[in-house]
Amino acid sequence: MPSESQSGPAPQIPHAAVSNTAETIPTAVPVRSTKMQPIQQLYNEISTEISKLYVGQDELVLGTLTALFAGGHVLIESVPGLGKTLFVRTLGQALGCEFGRIQFTADLMPSDITGAPVYDMQRSEFRFRPGPVFTQLLLADEINRSPAKTHAALLEIMQEYRVTVDGTSHRVPRPFLVLATQNPLESEGTYNLPEAQLDRFMFKLRVDYPSSDQEAEILRMHSQQVDLNQRLRDEVKTVTNPERLIEAMKLCGEVLIEDSLLDYINKIVRATRTWPAFHIGASPRAGIALMQSARALAAFSGRDYAIPDDVVEITLPAMRHRVQLTAEAEIEGRTTDEELQSLVRGIEVPRD
DSSP: OOOBOOOOOOOOOGGGOOSSOTTTSOOSOBOOOTTTHHHHHHHHHHHHHHHTTOOOOHHHHHHHHHHHHHTOOEEEEOOTTSOHHHHHHHHHHHHTOOEEEEEOOTTOOHHHHHEEEEEETTTTEEEEEEOTTSSSEEEEETGGGSOHHHHHHHHHHHHHSEEEETTEEEEOOSSOEEEEEEOSSOOTTOOOOOHHHHTTOSEEEEOOOOOHHHHHHHHHHSOSOOOHHHHHHHHOOOOOOHHHHHHHHHHHTTSBOOHHHHHHHHHHHHHTTTOTTEEEOOOHHHHHHHHHHHHHHHHHTTOSBOOHHHHHHHHHHHHTTTOEEOHHHHHTTOOHHHHHHHHHHTSOOOOO
């Protein structure tokens, strides 16, 4: 691995960090790359703009930006009222991207999100009317409240980046990021996403209640009944555009993953399939997600190659929805995150 020297701290996802790893993971931060400095600067600018209206939730902010630059999508598990819509709107303003929101309900049909042919009286023909999925940042609120055929339609678009109606394909604009939410407290009237569909999401992020100081800041910031659209225009500066984002995503793909780190990722993924507490292990798609997100985290730190710290930082969001606890482990009160932490601690970290 390239030589290392002191540099600024890497961005971190607080709840994703695997504890007690200081003795096994190198603490020195590698040299920054001139090539990746524009991405590091862009990440810092976006984070600064988001913080002007959105308080705290570091895991959500960093996880979403990592998924955006790595070309993935995010499943958010949180109770209502924690500002997910505000976050996506603020993010869209900072990125210069279009924002859309779909409230999933039990009677929502696939055509309600994809769009459908509409008869044009003037031309005496059918023309395609795009649905709300034709945007760049899409908040799919309470996705598990719709039947399987509806979220399956959305997940197909997430994978293919296009909608096919009557044999004609319509491309969705790029970049395209889906943030789907589900409420962990209510199960009545919901349709759980099956494992094959959960695997389509790069990350599963858990958003918890803010701290006391953060909640006090939220009250000060958002209790004046000022129009949100006006605040977005006046306070949040657009620091990039879709074209620049696409170029940055391509540049992230050039971050080096050495063979030793690739082997480390492979060992983590394969270990989930034989871990005693897991009934179902992670698929190869989990390894791809780890590699792509490690590249993005390295670029955020200004490096042109990834290190084990990048992989460890993102392991929980990338893996927690791809494994299932056994019935015995659930009865004993174990959690997926705790088991993943134990698993990663048991795998030797590459040092070369």
